[in-house]
Structures are given as C-alpha cells and as structure tokens.
Amino acid sequence: MRHILVTLPELNDAHRQKLREAGASCEMRFMEAKDVSSADIASADIILGNVPPALLGAPEGLEFFQLGSSGADAYVAGGVLNPRTVLATSTGAYSQTVAEHALAATLMLLKKMHLYRDAQARHEWTDFGTVGTLDGAVVLVVGLGEIGSYYARLARALGAYVIGVKRRSSAKPDCVDELYLTDELDGVLDRADVVMSVLPGSAATAHFYTAERFRAMKQSCIFINVGRGNAVASDVLEAALRGGEIAAAAVDVFETEPLPADSPLWGLENLLVTPHASGFYHLPATVGRVVDICARNLQAYLSGGEIINVVDFKTGYKK
Amino acid sequence: MRHILVTLPELNDAHRQKLREAGASCEMRFMEAKDVSSADIASADIILGNVPPALLGAPEGLEFFQLGSSGADAYVAGGVLNPRTVLATSTGAYSQTVAEHALAATLMLLKKMHLYRDAQARHEWTDFGTVGTLDGAVVLVVGLGEIGSYYARLARALGAYVIGVKRRSSAKPDCVDELYLTDELDGVLDRADVVMSVLPGSAATAHFYTAERFRAMKQSCIFINVGRGNAVASDVLEAALRGGEIAAAAVDVFETEPLPADSPLWGLENLLVTPHASGFYHLPATVGRVVDICARNLQAYLSGGEIINVVDFKTGYKK
Numbered sequence: 001m002r003h004i005l006v007t008l009p010e011l012n013d014a015h016r017q018k019l020r021e022a023g024a025s026c027e028m029r030f031m032e033a034k035d036v037s038s039a040d041i042a043s044a045d046i047i048l049g050n051v052p053p054a055l056l057g058a059p060e061g062l063e064f065f066q067l068g069s070s071g072a073d074a075y076v077a078g079g080v081l082n083p084r085t086v087l088a089t090s091t092g093a094y095s096q097t098v099a100e101h102a103l104a105a106t107l108m109l110l111k112k113m114h115l116y117r118d119a120q121a122r123h124e125w126t127d128f129g130t131v132g133t134l135d136g137a138v139v140l141v142v143g144l145g146e147i148g149s150y151y152a153r154l155a156r157a158l159g160a161y162v163i164g165v166k167r168r169s170s171a172k173p174d175c176v177d178e179l180y181l182t183d184e185l186d187g188v189l190d191r192a193d194v195v196m197s198v199l200p201g202s203a204a205t206a207h208f209y210t211a212e213r214f215r216a217m218k219q220s221c222i223f224i225n226v227g228r229g230n231a232v233a234s235d236v237l238e239a240a241l242r243g244g245e246i247a248a249a250a251v252d253v254f255e256t257e258p259l260p261a262d263s264p265l266w267g268l269e270n271l272l273v274t275p276h277a278s279g280f281y282h283l284p285a286t287v288g289r290v291v292d293i294c295a296r297n298l299q300a301y302l303s304g305g306e307i308i309n310v311v312d313f314k315t316g317y318k319k
Numbered sequence: 320m321r322h323i324l325v326t327l328p329e330l331n332d333a334h335r336q337k338l339r340e341a342g343a344s345c346e347m348r349f350m351e352a353k354d355v356s357s358a359d360i361a362s363a364d365i366i367l368g369n370v371p372p373a374l375l376g377a378p379e380g381l382e383f384f385q386l387g388s389s390g391a392d393a394y395v396a397g398g399v400l401n402p403r404t405v406l407a408t409s410t411g412a413y414s415q416t417v418a419e420h421a422l423a424a425t426l427m428l429l430k431k432m433h434l435y436r437d438a439q440a441r442h443e444w445t446d447f448g449t450v451g452t453l454d455g456a457v458v459l460v461v462g463l464g465e466i467g468s469y470y471a472r473l474a475r476a477l478g479a480y481v482i483g484v485k486r487r488s489s490a491k492p493d494c495v496d497e498l499y500l501t502d503e504l505d506g507v508l509d510r511a512d513v514v515m516s517v518l519p520g521s522a523a524t525a526h527f528y529t530a531e532r533f534r535a536m537k538q539s540c541i542f543i544n545v546g547r548g549n550a551v552a553s554d555v556l557e558a559a560l561r562g563g564e565i566a567a568a569a570v571d572v573f574e575t576e577p578l579p580a581d582s583p584l585w586g587l588e589n590l591l592v593t594p595h596a597s598g599f600y601h602l603p604a605t606v607g608r609v610v611d612i613c614a615r616n617l618q619a620y621l622s623g624g625e626i627i628n629v630v631d632f633k634t635g636y637k638k
Binding site: 110113118120123129131135274275285 | 433
C-alpha cells in the first residue's frame with residue numbers, strides 16, 4: 001500500500017474527503033508543512049502539497065510529487081528531487097487571485113490612488129490631476145500562461161487592447177488582440193500603456209527587464225510584476241522609476257523576499273510594494289481549486305491516466 | 320444678436336471651433352470662470368459653463384444656462400436663477416471618469432491595497448490575509464443614472480451580480496440583474512457585498528445613509544460614495560467604520576469640502592479619502608464629451624430643438 005503525505009494548507013473536511021476518495025487505495029496522512037521531517041518524506045511514496053526543498057535530498061522512493069503551488073522553481077534545482085519523480089504543480093488554481101490583484105494594482109496606479117492614499121496620511125486635500133484608463137489603452141501581457149490570460153480577459157472587459165507575449169508559438173487565443181513570441185518583445189514594448197509581467201522564475205527570465213527595456217517603454221507606461229522577482233533587478237527598477245523612464249510600477253515579487261527594511265524601493269512614491277501577496281489562499285475560492293487539481297492528478301497517477309501541469313526539470317516550465 | 324458667455328475650462332482650438340459653429344448666429348466670448356463679473360453675467364443671454372452661483376442673483380436676461388458640470392445643486396437654490404432660465408447639465412460626460420474611479424476604489428479596498436500602501440510607508444512586509452473579489456459578489460448601485468449604469472456595466476464585466484436602485488420606476492436596464500425603487504432599498508441592503516452610491520445632492524438624499532442603514536449592511540460590506548457628500552453625515556460614517564458595521568469605505572465627496580485637516584475621517588485606516596477627484600477633466604476624454612453636449616444643446620436651443628439634461632428646479636434632477 002502506497003503512503004501519501006498531504007501538506008496542503010487550509011483544508012476543510014470536504015477537501016480532505018475529496019483527497020481521500022481520490023487516493024482510496026492508499027494510506028493518507030495529513031501534516032502541516034512546517035512539521036514535516038526528513039523521515040516523513042522518506043516514508044512517502046506520494047506527496048500532495050509543498051514541503052521545504054532543503055529536506056528533500058532527491059528521495060529515491062518519491063514517485064509522484066503534486067505541489068500545491070503554481071511555481072516549481074525551488075524543486076527543479078539540482079539535488080532536490082530524483083529525476084524519476086513525477087512533479088506537477090497546481091498552476092491554474094491561482095490565476096484568478098493573481099490576475100485580480102494585478103488588475104487592482106493597475107487601476108490603482110492609473111487612477112493615482114497610491115498618491116491619494118499618501119496625501120490622506122498627511123491629511124492633505126490635494127488634486128493630482130490627469131488620470132489614465134484601461135479603456136482604449138494598449139496592455140502588454142508578458143507571459144501568457146493561465147494568469148496572464150486571465151488578466152488579459154479582465155483588461156479587455158474594461159476596454160483595453162491586449163497584446164500577448166509568450167515563449168512558445170501558438171495560435172492567437174481569444175483573450176488577446178495580437179500575439180508575439182518573447183523574441184519579438186522589443187518590437188512592441190514602445191506601444192504599451194501598461195506592461196503586465198507574469199514570467200515564471202527560470203534562468204532564461206533572470207533580469208529580463210533591463211535598463212534598455214525600461215527606456216524603450218513610454219514614459220507614461222505603468223509596469224506590473226506579479227511573476228517572479230528575479231525578472232527585474234531592484235536597482236534597475238529603482239533607476240527606471242526615479243529617472244522617469246516609466247510613470248509608475250506595482251511589484252508583488254522581489255529578488256530578495258521579504259524585501260529588506262532598508263531597501264530604497266519602499267520609499268519610492270511611484271512604486272506600489274505588496275509583499276508577495278497576490279497568490280496563496282488569499283482568495284477563498286483558490287483552496288478549492290488546488291484541491292480539485294490535486295485530487296484529479298492523484299487519481300490520474302494511481303490509475304495510469306494523464307496528469308496535468310507536469311513540470312519539465314530542464315526548463316522548469318510545464319511540459 | 321444674442322451674447323454667449325463661455326466659461327468651460329481646458330478648451331482647445333477644435334473645441335472652441337465646434338462651439339462657435341453651434342452658435343454661429345451669436346456673439347461668443349470665452350472667459351475663465353474665475354474672471355467673470357456680475358456685469359459679464361448681466362450682459363449674457365446664454366452661458367455655457369459654470370460661473371460662481373453667488374454672482375448670479377437670478378439674472379432676468381439669462382435665457383439658457385448650459386452647465387459644464389454633471390450636478391446642478393448649487394444653481395437650483397432659491398434666488399440663484401430666474402425660474403424662466405432653461406438650465407441644463409453636462410451629465411453623461413462624466414460617467415466614465417467617475418465610474419472608473421469608483422471601480423478602482425472598489426478593487427483597491429477588496430484587495431486591501433490601502434493597507435499594503437500604508438504598510439509600505441512603514442517599510443513593513445506584512446500579509447493582510449484574505450481578500451475579496453467582484454467575481455460573484457453582489458453589488459448594489461444606489462442611484463442608477465448614467466454614472467451608476469456605467470459602473471454597473473464595469474462591475475458586471477468583472478463578474479459581479481448587480482442590483483440597481485433608482486428613484487423612478489422603469490423597465491430593468493440590461494446593465495443590472497435586478498432593479499428596485501429607492502423605497503425598496505432597505506429590503507436588499509443586507510444582500511450587498513459592495514454598496515456603490517452615486518445619489519445626486521438634493522433635499523431628499525440628505526443624510527440618506529443613516530446609522531440604521533449601515534447596521535443593515537453586511538459587516539464585510541464595502542461602501543463607495545462618489546455622488547454628493549451630504550448623502551452621509553461624517554459622524555455616522557465614522558461610527559460605522561470604527562464600529563465595524565461595514566468593512567471599509569472609499570469616499571470622494573464630503574459634507575464639507577475640502578475636508579477639514581482636523582477631520583477624524585482622514586485617520587481612519589479602513590476609509591479611503593479622495594478629494595472630490597473622480598470627476599472634472601481628470602480623464603482627458605471628458606472635456607470633448609462636455610463640449611459635444613454643450614454644442615448640441617446650444618444648437619438645439621437656438622433652433623427650437625429638444626434640449627437634453629434639462630434640470631427641474633423643484634427636484635434638482637433631470638426633467
């Protein structure tokens with residue numbers, strides 16, 4: 001009988017029941033990720049949920065590892081997992097929460113609400129003048145996976161013209177007005193009123209937004225990053241915002257997290273800092289979606305069916 | 320030959336040309352509202368744009384007064400205008416800017432962005448937990464005029480279920496899922512996740528949101544006011560927010576404007592204060608829409624055609 005370790009957080013009874021039914025032929029143990037030991041991992045044939053990567057050490061016996069997270073970057077590094085382990089993510093479950101966070105940040109900056117909130121703290125009745133709108137704006141979504149596509153649909157619903165940029169060639173999906181490959185980004189960067197980036201963390205996307213790319217954007221452009229922090233070097237972002245290369249930015253992910261208290265980014269008026277808060281289970285609907293993916297994939301794994309969201313160890317992306 | 324005084328702000332040459340063509344048979348003079356004297360008003364047969372109400376004194380010769388604003392409350396008070404003057408507003412021109420401001424404020428509060436901005440000022444990496452969404456939320460739009468309808472469409476595009484409340488009976492417009500009369504509001508108040516109020520300033524709507532009405536709302540409810548400040552007494556709003564009767568509010572209009580520096584409202588963490596900034600010409604598209612309405616109505620007045628947005632002096636509303 002296979003042993004399944006479940007570390008998914010915030011489960012209710014219905015969620016547990018659903019997972020138990022999917023793994024009816026196995027023994028299932030529920031633990032909090034923070035309480036997991038190396039021995040717990042060594043005795044598990046299957047893990048549902050994230051565990052600290054440092055505890056893994058490429059366990060021989062781990063057949064199937066279904067993450068509760070959308071990203072897998074911490075688990076594809078060398079020595080963390082045995083290459084024979086089937087690794088899958090819960091990408092898709094987080095699309096709504098991340099995309100809605102990004103949309104709220106976009107509107108907040110376009111409407112200068114960050115400046116109004118600051119003025120409120122000073123008890124100051126100041127009018128900051130002209131505001132922007134998504135209606136008729138050109139929105140560039142860099143990284144057109146599930147989150148990017150969700151955001152694209154929201155932005156279009158509010159009147160935006162959406163250009164999608166993705167790594168791999170495909171037919172243009174309905175959620176965008178134009179589609180380009182990542183290689184072609186520099187040809188469209190200067191058209192964007194909003195650049196919304198949701199690149200995953202991988203070697204190819206490290207420091208993707210160079211000083212040149214920020215210079216290529218409109219000075220009125222708004223930049224949003226809800227992907228991974230390593231896509232932008234802190235000092236490059238700071239210089240672009242201080243130098244007026246772009247108008248404002250909202251960033252939820254940083255090269256170093258938590259963002260150190262002495263980081264100059266905190267004090268930039270035209271930067272909205274949020275503490276990697278767009279995802280997780282902050283939207284109550286998310287946990288149910290994670291459980292759905294985990295139960296579906298567990299059942300598929302045990303019955304030899306098709307597993308979704310399988311990670312390619314070489315690229316760190318979905319296969 | 321009739322004399323037309325134009326005080327509309329931020330006109331470009333194309334706007335002036337359009338107004339001149341609409342009033343080709345008249346003499347047209349352009350002035351800034353702040354430079355207008357009683358003598359200027361006395362010599363005008365027609366005014367396009369707002370002038371200080373205190374200067375008016377019910378001028379006998381003023382035939383047609385086309386405001387550049389959406390509201391007319393300052394002009395329907397006794398002694399300001401002669402009841403024979405035809406008074407019209409530019410309502411409709413401001414729908415987009417006000418509705419989009421209200422939407423940005425709604426999302427900002429649902430996603431706790433006001434708390435994240437405050438934490439940023441303290442260089443503090445703090446997670447504020449669960450957030451809300453418009454997707455599946457019940458949004459109550461109180462005052463279903465052009466702004467309210469615009470907001471309703473935006474909210475529905477993001478997945479909300481919209482209930483409209485209006486003063487006068489009509490068929491349910493497509494922008495709402497349910498429609499009620501103002502008298503029926505108390506029957507639906509407890510269903511709302513968001514109450515978005517855009518009531519005009521009139522005697523009937525003064526202190527419309529009583530302590531009882533805030534108590535009737537869900538404790539998780541978000542309240543937005545972009546109508547007129549007198550719809551909510553400051554102390555009632557403060558008590559509702561401090562007492563947790565509702566979760567948070569965003570208010571752009573106040574009983575006293577500017578909001579006095581010593582008002583306790585400034586310091587409420589769960590209140591977003593903006594300085595009556597949702598309207599005006601903050602969205603560049605707005606001025607063109609105001610000019611369109613003014614030119615259209617001027618031509619209609621001069622040719623005996625139908626004037627839109629005529630104000631009823633008795634109610635302060637559109638006739």
